[in-house]
Amino acid sequence: MERMILTPRLACIAALIPRGARLADIGTDHGKLPVSLLLSGRVAAAIGSDIRQGPLDHAARNAAEHGVALPLRLAAGLEAVRPEECDTVSIAGMGGQTIADILAAAPWTGDGEHLLLLQPMTMVYELRQWFWAHGYMIECETVCREERRYYVVLSVRGGGPVRVVPLSSCAFSPALLQAAGARDYLEKLLQREIRALEGMQSGSAVDRAVLDGQREIVRVIKQAWEELA
Ligand SMILES: C[S@@+](CC[C@H](N)C(=O)[O-])C[C@H]1O[C@@H](n2cnc3c(N)ncnc32)[C@H](O)[C@@H]1O
Structure with a gap:
């Protein structure tokens, strides 16, 4: 068959x-x-x-x-x-x-x-x-x-x-960091989240808490990405 x-x-x-x-x-x-x-x-x-x-x-x-x-x-x-x-x-x-x-x-x-x-x-x-x-x-x-x-x-x-767990700590799990290809994945995710942050920063009426949350997401992913190097 x-x-x-x-x-x-x-x-x-x-x-x-x-x-x-x-x-x-x-x-x-x-x-x-x-x-x-x-x-x-x-x-x-x-x-x-x-x-x-x-x-x-x-x-x-x-x-x-x-x-x-x-x-x-x-x-x-x-x-x-x-x-x-x-x-x-x-x-x-x-x-x-x-x-x-x-x-x-x-x-x-x-x-x-x-x-x-x-x-x-x-x-x-x-x-x-x-x-x-x-x-x-x-x-x-x-x-x-x-x-x-x-x-x-x-x-x-x-x-x-x-x-x-706050949403900013849910961009990845400890298990994902063990996966083959995790660094490439996090790099793409980081680029996407940075673009989203830049979009928010250029907007006029973005809630302060939303902006802070997005900054935290970018920080957490960047740190994990650097640590995987
Ligand atoms: C995009 S297809 C994915 C097919 C396959 N699982 C895959 O990953 O290639 C989504 C399928 O889920 C079905 N579906 C959507 N909501 C569902 C639900 N609540 N319960 C069962 N099937 C659902 C749709 O009818 C469709 O056939």
């Missing part, structure tokens, strides 16, 4: 999935991630779930073409997945707020028994802040690059301490 080629972003997520996992892929869309993992034998079983029928039809075609069994569920978030059906959950290609909403609506994801592999497209700082505020520990972060864009993939588990 023909192998399924994953994009660098999806390949990065696939590499973090434990061998023999029972995976629930939420927002599966084309189903390429679970189909590829089933084909390679890396996972013992996988479920694909999506909020829309069109993507599920696409996933069903991909699974059939590659001859793998991929049960599909039509539902929002984890509504159609029972905790005992999986030990690993992946949610990729969605906004950070949507990812947090999906986890909040399925409190069993915080039980420490499930590994969560999450690849947010936006609001990454806010998502880290949410994890720490809700007892989810960031065990590992990896950085991948697809064309000109960088993505982070977070490997997260519940059952940790609750920590209230």
